[in-house]
Amino acid sequence: MRILHTSDWHIGRTFHGTPTLSALRGVLEALVATVRSESVDVVVVAGDVFDSAAPAADCYTVLTETLAGLRDTGAHVVVTSGNHDSAARLGFQAALLRDGVRILTDPAAVATPVTIDDEHGPVHFYGIPYLEPALVRRQWPGVRTQAQALAHAMGLVRADATARGGRYVVAAHCFAAGVEATPHLERDIQQGGLDVVPLAVFDGPDYCALGHIHGRTVLSDRVRYAGAPLHYSFGERDKPRGAWIVDLDAAGVADARWATLPVPRPLRVLTGTLDELLADERFADAEDAWVSARYTDTVAQVDPMRRLQRRFPYCAEVRHVPARTAPADTRSFASRVQAARSDTELVDAFLTHVRNGEGADPAEAALIRDVLDERVAVEVSA
Known part of the structure; x- marks a missing residue:
């Protein structure tokens, strides 16, 4: 079975105030073309499909076009929700979607897989949506952190997979230990303390398709982040854009390779x-x-x-970002004014204050002297 692992589409996100929807549509069209050319059997989208909980109407159009395009290749599609998504909005029509497209957003159903067969038997796909501890603790008493929520969910998944037998794949959206976030971008899930999910939580599955981190990351042969398909900050500029293509054989992961996606604008x-x-x-x-x-x-x-x-x-x-900064001067503006012995020094004191310690350069000093001398000449002639 051939799986394509993608995540973090963030449909509707802007880049420094500029809409990215048109660029993302082109990249997702390239993703569909890759699925077709690589004869992918299952596409896994590991959360953050949308960039906000209330996306605009044209964002839904892009999602619909992409899901339909993926299904038209013959591939099955399994989608989970991320911390940017509204699980309710993303999943409210899940039961009405066309055959072969499944959107998994309900924490109570994490142990109910989507099962797809290949020549070696069944492969069970478990979708773990983003788990907000404050919400899931109602059904999972004792859960206080995201790490505990993921550990509990994975316990349920492992128990069900053991009972069913066969290979299984997990899609989850979290901040796993051993990865580096993009500053000011992936800040929505806390990165310190117990909200970092230990890698050992993901022991068991044949493959774990993770989302949330925007850069391609390999935590182990079985646990990977695909990153976002589009650059959403300058901090990501050196991170490649693409998706993982993972081949499963009868024993598990036989091969994993990177499929590059186009970058609309470097x-x-x-x-x-x-x-x-x-x-x-x-x-x-x-x-x-x-x-x-x-x-x-x-x-x-x-x-x-x-x-x-x-x-x-x-x-x-x-x-x-000045290449050279002036020595620190802790004097107040009033003390600088009091120390000035001429109008030229008074102007220089003002410039030094507003420029964080940098007074007039030689050309500016000459101009200041000329202006002041002209003013004196006018006053004398009057």
Whole structure:
């Protein structure tokens, strides 16, 4: 049996305020093409199908098109919910879906598998949706953390799989021990303490298809993250986009390989002075990329985003990261004013205060002197 493992589609997410729906639709079309060309038998989507609990109508259209396209290849589709999804909204029509597409969102049904046969016998697919401890503790007394919730769910799964016999696959959405998150992106599930799920929790299944982490990660031959199919932050820019293709034989996992998906627009982080970013040819290959610009000028520049977007139309982020910082000066602005012995020093004291310790450079100092001298000349002539 050939399985394609994907996750974290985040349909409806924006990238620095820009909609990603059109780009994601193209990537998911490529995913469907991969399923067809690789003769995949089962597609497993391990949570975070949508980016929010209340997605817009066009998000449902993309999901419907993708599920229909996957099923038209002949593959079965098994989908679980993640922490970004509303399990109720994602699963409310589960019983009405076309044959071969199953959406598993009910924690009470984690031990009820979708069973699909191949030439070696049955393979049981168990879908564990994102388990919010505050909600599942009503039916699973004693559960206080996500680690405990996953451990309890996996206990139920193992017991059922043992009774049924045969091979089995688990899809789950969690933060497992041994993986690194993308800063400011995968923060919705706590990463510290007991909310990290130990790898040993996933002992038993022939394969565990995990979701939540946006980068491809191999925790063991049997436990993997596929990551997101689209880049959703600059922190992900070096992480490949794709899905795992896993072959099961009579004994379990026989092979696992990476299927690459297209990147609609690459992500680049550029560093230099603002003048370098605006003119240097070494940045020419980023002119059609999403750009995060870090300009290193000592002082903040005027309207850097607008100026950078003239060269980089897809500049989405600008940060001021001075290459050199002035020595710390703990004096208050009032004390700096009191210490000034001339109007020139008074202006310099103001610049030093608002620029975090950086006073006028030589060209600015000359301009200040010229302006002040002109003012004095006008006052004397009057």
